[in-house]
Amino acid sequence: QTQGVTPTQITLGSIQDLSGPAAGYGKQIRSGLQMYFDELNARGGIHGRQVRLIVEDNAYDPRKALLAAQKLVNSDRIFMMIGHLGTAQNMAAMPVQFERNVPNFMPVTAAREMYLPAQPLKMAFATAYYDQLRTMLPEIVKERALKRACVVYQDDEFGLEVMRGGEAALATLNQTFVERASYKRGATEFSSQVARLKAANCDLVVMGTIIRETVGVLAEAKKIGLDAVFVATSAAYTHLIPQLGGPVAEGFYAVTTTAHPYPDDPNPAIREWAVRYKAKFGEDPTVFSAYGWQIGNLFYEAAVKAGQDLTVESFLRAMETPYGTDLFGSQGCAITAQNRLCNNSARLSQVRNGRWVITRDWVHGAIPTH
Amino acid sequence: MTAPVLTEPILTLANVEAAYGAVKAIRGVSLSVAKGAIVTVLGANGAGKTTILKTISGILDPQKGAITFKGEPIDRRDPAEIVRRGLSHSPEGREVFPLLSVRNNLLMGAFTRSDRDEIARDLELVESYFPILKERADQEAGLLSGGQQQMLAISRALMSRPDLLLLDEPSLGLSPKLTQDIFSIVKRVNRERGVTILLVEQNAAMALETADFGYILEHGRIVMEDSCAKLRDKDDVKEFYLGLKDVGVRGHRRWKKKKMWR
Amino acid sequence: MRFIFKTRYEQDINLIQHNGQLFWYGLLIVALLAIPAAASPYLLTQMSQMLIYTIIAFGLMLLAGFTGQMSLGHAAFMAVGAYTEAVLAIAGWPFFLSVAASGLLAAIVGVIIGLPALRVKGLYLGIATLAFGTIVEEVIARAEHVTGGNAGLMVPPIQLFGLRFADGPAFYYLCLGFAIAAALVLINLLRSPTGRAFVAIRDSEISAQSMGVHLATYKTLSFSISAAFAGVAGALYAHNIRFLSPDQFTVVQSIELLMMVVIGGLGSIHGAAFGAIFLIALPQVINAVKPLMPSALAEATGLQPTIFGMMLILTVLFEPLGIYGAWLKLKAYFDLFPFYRKGMFRRQKAFQKSDRLK
């Protein structure tokens, strides 16, 4: 008998930040997942099994993530960990899961450790920050003929990944960063960092920043007149950037995978989905809601393929077959024994008139092998 | 000494009990202080004298009994409110504001008043009682010597122009000369300003000479009450509180004689 | 009510004062030994975690409760212990050696952090330790080649006598052993001159000094013992968590540690243990009662911090002596049973006095 699977129910676990600094995201991922599974259960579930989702809070603290993972794995006996948010948090939780043969399914973090080193129980969908920049940055640099690239990054694993990705991208062009500036997570004041960038005469600033820091840096840059192209990863691709930044966010670039589901999206299916979401949760969906929904959907498709006899093995076998695009236009999923990442594609968006606009469609990155 | 006209009591305690946690400190104390009088409470160490005063000024809540001040109940009230009704307390252990200047300490004594000129006049008055307070007006009170702090505490209590003044061992740590001064000041304040005074003292001789009426407290109970003139005549008082035996309290005996209150 | 007639001074010194105590502590030990038989693996990890925090609480209680020195940087000691253990375990040191090294290194850092205590007190000391804690956290994040920096560090399981002590009953018993040892050390110190010197410093530095207590020595000693406890606990913590990153040892964590001893009951050894139990059990309890709450509340993001804060406030408000205080009252109630009087534990008015003059 597989843990977490009964004839009538599949128990899934997820860990989100529900009270810490990333609680905004955590809640939206939870809502996206919840919406998918509620609708799925109403449709009759998977082979007659209802899906039960247990969400734990990690407050964006790896220690709490670990305890939550222990609880989900050992006490709630979940079948799979799904859509877990945060790099360090996943790193802390994975050993506990793997010891009990509980897969880590599509964590919401674009760190390479989510699929490397390759391991059957790891499955990831998020193009790594590293790869996002490696694929996208040379395109911009060449297009705009930029000469002096700089980086400002959050001083943690996330920021460092961005910085390394940028370095790798520049290496292909025989460039290096002319200035680097970092800040500690939670920082609110960036004058000295931006002053350094200005002093270095940067014309491109790669940003390993998330939301408030992104806007903070942009505002400070505008203030002291640092005129450069600003590019961030998908971590900064949220509707909050134009909303908070207002005019200072105009022209800012971010690498994108799933596009933000605006309520007036040209795609009627997405519009209709957004209406359902708003009816259920009382607020407009965000790109994180979409991630949650996409992860739920991929789980459903694989679990259906795995058949009536749902075990970890049958699920993993089903996962290693190709999957196509979804409601949000994903580039499908092609996981193999060696490659545990769905795909390595990304596109580029820019803030124009207060909303995100895709400026360059999918670029397919190389299949990661490290 | 001529007994002052004893009018209605300004303060009465009826059957008051107070405790620190599980330790009962005073048990069923009843006393009354006539308006305009000087009343003293005598008692050995730990008898509960300080506790009585603390209970009156609201620092300690009584467990039982009633306290009336100027005809109104004041038990279980906020201490600050009781003070505003015209009661002032110079506590055991001085309790000055250590980091405020001497002058500000005195002004805090007049916190409840707003008559600037009168306050200035009272300030001058207490500074004339204790010139050192004027000399050291700008010094932090915490750096005064023990006796100087005592003078400050008494003066500060006077600054509120109380109707009833509670004095807890005012002569503690004062030089013999100042001790005499203190008692004459107590008398003057009482006579000239009509302030009623409840006095707790270890210096029983002085207390009995200064006060009109006295209570004797043992183990939290009042065991004797009488006018001071009469108290001074009792043998036990003479023996245990005044030390009026030829050779000390107990002569050369090292053991203690049991008190027998008659 | 129990009356104990003492005939020899040793009776005051002895660990166990009477047979009743012997019985209850014996029972407690038996229960603790029996837990692995009944508990699920998850519960067992939690129990180990609880024991680990008990060790920290013992140390912090010695410092805050008995020496009167406030520490807002205790997580730093834990971090030093945890990282030392991780690094040495990776280097293949035998466990008992590496854990000793962890305690020792934490103690050394404790001495350094204790140095400001020689010049500043109370609040200032709190800020100084907070500053130190932040700096230690930053150093760990920066020393990437040793600590793995912000990327974190995986900790290998303990190998002892060829056996794996990674988790389950084996690791639990290991923690239990350390916790009992820590309790004994603490009790022993407190009933001897060192412990009394600590208490003296807490109550009046000026007269402690005139009694010949060298303030600097004893304050740093208290810091280092306390840090050593936290260091050893940190080492165990590293194995229990198995993944270390600097953000596990922030100021917030330090504050939670302090919260633990306050809720448990400052100035009592029992209180330390109660506090640790509370800190670990509360999130579990909240999770357990979540299904009973209206879903809007149960899913609210700020539920846990809110309840945490509320418990802290309620404790201080209604039971300043913490859980231990409540426990004492309960005991007194039963001891005195028919004679219990209502006003007995009524709180008196209290008056604060300046800490600036001590």
Added chain:
Amino acid sequence: MQIVQLVISGLAQGCIYGLIALGFVLIYKATETVNFAQGELMMIGAFAGLFAATTLGLPYWLVILAAMAATALIGLAIERVVLQPILGHPAFSIVMVTIGLSYMARGLVTMIPVVGTDTHALPVPFRGEIFRLGTLVISAEHIVIIAATIVLCGLLAAMFHYTKVGIAMQAMSQNQLAAYYMGIPVKRLSGLIWGISAAVAAIAGILLAPLTFVHANMGLIGIKAFPAAVIGGFTSLPGAIVGGLIIGVVESLAGFYLMEGFKDVAAFVVVLLMLVFKPTGLFGETARKKV
């Protein structure tokens, strides 16, 4: 020129630290406890301002007044409900209560439906406006912050030194028992000072909002304000501001000239040095017990 620009930015940021530190010092001077929830009061003030500006659509100056009033009321209420019952208990207990309060405030704010865990922007009339002085750039936000700080500090310092109530507040922090003996309404003054320092926090929150936005965790900046207060001596209002400025400038310069990571610990290094070399801070009085 570079250095001047850095110093200006540092000063502006330092004023924010100073304003929060001012709140610490106010409460410390009057009650000798440290309010760990000061940062959270600031957060509440910012949210109150946000509500006034967006939902009620008030003009900016009214937003400030409304936020001050609302936060002061909340401060008063907090004092009344959780602090008054333990007034007089050891400072340590009260500190723990304020820590509890800060947890609760952070948690409860996220439970308010519209607010949640999101980040919000407070509309400000002078947002983004800058003045240029040669190559130097000063933003209107910073000028407002600096001016507001100086005025507030002056007013409050005058209150403490020259008014009866101000002296009484100092008195009650030094010896509460004696304060009662003097008829000082300790409870009322304690409420009053909480109200005032909450109002100051609200100002800090509104001034900070354009720089860091409004969100549940914005109060954590309070951790940096501790060193500011300590450097100033913890009992001196101007000291708090000076301490804040020092930290702001040191951070700004350290971030530019020193290696990575120094900016974040600069405040703490400075405070440690201060405690080692001058434990009472720049303006603190040396209090020594006389025996």
Added chain:
Amino acid sequence: MSGHLFEAKGISVQFGGLRAVDDVSFTVAKGEVFTIIGPNGAGKTTVFNIISRIYDATTGTILLEGQDITQVAPHRVASLGIARTFQNIELFEHATVLQNLLIGAHIHRTTNPLTEALFLPSVRRAEVALREHVERIIDLLDLAVHRDSMVAGLPYGARKVVELGRALATKPKLLLLDEPSSGLNVEETEDMAFWIEDITKDLGITVIMVEHDMTLVSRVSDRVLAMNQGRVLALGKPDEVQRHPAVIEAYIGRPALEVVPT
């Protein structure tokens, strides 16, 4: 009894503009009871604070058994054999009387933290020995009833005794008593006199005392030093000093009050 146990040579202390102690010299012989009297703020406590090294003397030297101790660290004073009590009582409030006394015996510890952590048999033996030492003091001072009470709850008088006991527990050669009888009534003052006699006669401890109760002073002191405004006013036998006109003028005031029973 040749040679001095203690000698102060020209000591002065300056606090800002105030010269609290001004060129004071005196010697104390072994076994003597040496009393310092003087008006409030004369600098008596400051002299004690210099001897116990809480303050640094601005000028002058202090010698114990001929050895210069002007510069020793404050915590070393106890092991040199000097113990003191405080004017305002500085006890360890949240410890029991027994623990207070045991802390007093701190300098006689024979164990170290390492052996204590393990509570080796040697620690147990040492603890019992310390306890026996302390119990003798408890017997001497009649403190048995308070042995296990928290100091915080004791009445003022009892605390004075505990403080005396704590000072004795250090086994001093020289005991400094700052106003031992303040706050005590006649009977308790009497006890104090007996104890001071016992301490000097039976334990051979030399006593320097600051005191305002002239009866006690005359009864126990061998020599008296009168100070005023930091300077020496008179030095000699108790009755000589008490009759000294300057002393009467500054300190005693009119002759001690005689309470004549009417």
